[in-house]
Amino acid sequence: MLERIRRHPFAEIRGGRTIDPQTGQEGIADLGDDAWRVRQLAIRDLVRLGDAAAAELPAHLRDEDSHVRHVAAAVLGILKAEAAVQALEARLEEDPDPVVRSQAALSLGQMGLAHVGERLTARLGLELDPDVLHRIELAISQTRDGGLSTEVADAYAGLDERMFRTVEVGRPAVHFELSDTDGHPWRLTDLLVICPVVLIWVFADWCPVCHRIPRLDRSAEEVRIERHRGGDDRMPRPVAAGS
Amino acid sequence: MTGQEQPPSYRGGGLASVQPQADYRDRIWWPHLADPAGVVGGIYGVDPLEYVVHAEWVNRPSTFVIDQGGIVRLAYRGTSWGDRPSIEATLDMVVTGLYEYEHPKRLHLA
Numbered sequence: 342m343l344e345r346i347r348r349h350p351f352a353e354i355r356g357g358r359t360i361d362p363q364t365g366q367e368g369i370a371d372l373g374d375d376a377w378r379v380r381q382l383a384i385r386d387l388v389r390l391g392d393a394a395a396a397e398l399p400a401h402l403r404d405e406d407s408h409v410r411h412v413a414a415a416v417l418g419i420l421k422a423e424a425a426v427q428a429l430e431a432r433l434e435e436d437p438d439p440v441v442r443s444q445a446a447l448s449l450g451q452m453g454l455a456h457v458g459e460r461l462t463a464r465l466g467l468e469l470d471p472d473v474l475h476r477i478e479l480a481i482s483q484t485r486d487g488g489l490s491t492e493v494a495d496a497y498a499g500l501d502e503r504m505f506r507t508v509e510v511g512r513p514a515v516h517f518e519l520s521d522t523d524g525h526p527w528r529l530t531d532l533l534v535i536c537p538v539v540l541i542w543v544f545a546d547w548c549p550v551c552h553r554i555p556r557l558d559r560s561a562e563e564v565r566i567e568r569h570r571g572g573d574d575r576m577p578r579p580v581a582a583g584s
Numbered sequence: 585m586t587g588q589e590q591p592p593s594y595r596g597g598g599l600a601s602v603q604p605q606a607d608y609r610d611r612i613w614w615p616h617l618a619d620p621a622g623v624v625g626g627i628y629g630v631d632p633l634e635y636v637v638h639a640e641w642v643n644r645p646s647t648f649v650i651d652q653g654g655i656v657r658l659a660y661r662g663t664s665w666g667d668r669p670s671i672e673a674t675l676d677m678v679v680t681g682l683y684e685y686e687h688p689k690r691l692h693l694a
Contacts, residue, residue, distance in 0.1 A: 359635035368664025370691035496621035506629030
């Protein structure tokens with residue numbers, strides 16, 4: 342599985358950002374690009390291996406390929422492989438790639454171990470990259486929250502590539518249920534009974550564009566009022582999802 | 585995922601002012617759905633882990649509108665971090681029923 346990562350021609354990452362090989366701009370222009378699929382399925386397959394992967398992956402945290410190191414660190418976090426704590430801490434301290442250091446920090450936080458949280462806190466005074474520092478802060482918070490839910494590993498293990506990108510304009514949406522940040526479950530079917538649904542995928546807590554989402558609440562209220570005046574009090578309902 | 589923008593100390597304010605933020609995840613200011621394994625994201629084609637921004641693998645910023653008949657009216661998948669319709673543009677599309685949008689900075693293949 343790691344060979345699939347090693348062989349894949351991922352786009353260059355410069356200054357913590359992917360550079361599109363075709364346009365030279367930040368991002369990926371080709372909507373058919375399969376970098377995410379290769380990464381996602383490698384993580385899934387390693388998570389499915391469970392303990393065997395947890396035992397094998399620490400050795401790959403020193404692989405010469407930074408993508409391999411990143412995936413190894415990610416899977417060890419998802420599996421909450423406590424035996425890998427020292428190896429992950431070494432990556433956080435020593436890895437030359439900020440993407441790997443960031444993932445090492447997140448994976449350490451996902452363990453939910455208090456003593457790891459203390460060492461992460463100490464790391465705040467030593468790390469120089471602001472992106473990695475932020476990830477350490479998140480990891481410390483997650484440590485305090487008890488770490489990653491085991492449901493996340495189950496969700497990764499259950500990923501079905503036959504369902505990937507089966508939603509398109511003009512066709513029926515695929516129904517789902519997800520819990521929000523307060524633990525409240527939301528079902529698409531329930532919402533559609535009330536109103537049309539807007540789904541907005543944000544991708545990071547620091548995302549400046551995504552942070553304009555609170556305005557959606559106000560805007561939706563305005564729309565509701567406008568529609569009420571027009572005799573229709575149904576309103577579009579704001580829902581956002583993040584990974 | 586927390587939905588909390590970083591304070592100025594993180595964005596260019598100098599590293600000396602960065603402090604441990606024990607309550608960082610408590611300061612969520614809007615509820616959002618969590619899809620940590622990208623299960624729904626994969627189905628909707630937002631490509632979880634497609635590219636790196638700020639040293640983090642992220643999905644394409646994406647916006648979908650689903651009408652009450654359950655039919656997808658808008659499926660906008662971003663090519664870079666800022667490539668998505670604004671909230672106002674999205675609501676305009678919902679109100680008018682005209683789902684046509686392209687961000688001015690959208691990347692195009694040669």
